[in-house]
Amino acid sequence: AQSVTQPDIHITVSEGASLELRCNYSYGATPYLFWYVQSPGQGLQLLLKYFSGDTLVQGIKGFEAEFKRSQSSFNLRKPSVHWSDAAEYFCAVGERSYGKLTFGQGTILTVHP
Amino acid sequence: DAGVIQSPRHEVTEMGQEVTLRCKPISGHDYLFWYRQTMMRGLELLIYFNNNVPIDDSGMPEDRFSAKMPNASFSTLKIQPSEPRDSAVYFCAISTGLLGETQYFGPGTRLLVL
Numbered sequence: 001a002q003s004v005t006q007p008d009i010h011i012t013v014s015e016g017a018s019l020e021l022r023c024n025y026s027y028g029a030t031p032y033l034f035w036y037v038q039s040p041g042q043g044l045q046l047l048l049k050y051f052s053g054d055t056l057v058q059g060i061k062g063f064e065a066e067f068k069r070s071q072s073s074f075n076l077r078k079p080s081v082h083w084s085d086a087a088e089y090f091c092a093v094g095e096r097s098y099g100k101l102t103f104g105q106g107t108i109l110t111v112h113p
Numbered sequence: 114d115a116g117v118i119q120s121p122r123h124e125v126t127e128m129g130q131e132v133t134l135r136c137k138p139i140s141g142h143d144y145l146f147w148y149r150q151t152m153m154r155g156l157e158l159l160i161y162f163n164n165n166v167p168i169d170d171s172g173m174p175e176d177r178f179s180a181k182m183p184n185a186s187f188s189t190l191k192i193q194p195s196e197p198r199d200s201a202v203y204f205c206a207i208s209t210g211l212l213g214e215t216q217y218f219g220p221g222t223r224l225l226v227l
Contacts, residue, residue, distance in 0.1 A: 034215075036218075041220070041221075042220055042221075043117070043204055043206075043218030043219050043220045043221055044156075044204070044206075044216075044218040045218070046215045046216070046217075049215065090156065100158060100161070100169065100211075101158065101216065102158075103155060103156040104155070105155045106155060106156075
C-alpha cells in the first residue's frame, strides 16, 4: 500500500528566509504527487502536482517541488517565505492505477516577523 | 472555478444523537469525496462517489457511518448514533477525474460529540 511521510511536524522560519518541507513516499511505481495547503479553518488548496516529465514543478504562491525518484521524495520549497504562508502543508500521493489520494500527516509552518 | 459548500460549519451534539453533514458542489464534477481529519489520524478518505454512485467505502469506520449522493448537487454523511470519538473535521471534496486530477475541498464541518 502507498504511504506518505512528512518527517517534520512543525517548522518555524523567519519571514524572508527560504523554506523546504520534506515529503517521502512509498509506492511501487511512479505515483502522482501533490502538495496541498490548509489555512486555519479552511479546506485544503492545491499548491502543485507532479504527473510526469520535468521533475521540478512550479506551483502557485511562488512554491516549487522537486520529484527525486532515487530518494522517493517530493520536497516543497520556497526561496523567500511571507507571513501569509503560515499554514499547514500536506503532501499526498495518488496511485496511477487507482487514483485515490493518501495524505501525509502534515507540517505546520510558523513564520516569524 | 470548482467550489464546494458544506453545512453546517460547526456542529455540537451529544453522544447517541444522529448527525447529518451536507455537501453541495457548486460546479461540474464527476467525483465526490468525504474525508475526516483528526489530530491522531490525519486526513483519511472515508468514501467517494463517481457520478453519484458509491465506489469505495472502505474508509468508513463502522456501520454507524453512511453516505448518500441522491444527485450531482448534493451529498450527505450521516453518523447514527454519534460517539465522542467521531469528533473531527469532515471535508467534502470534488474533482473532474480520479487519476491525478485536482481535488477541490470545501471548508469543512467541525463536529464535536460530547
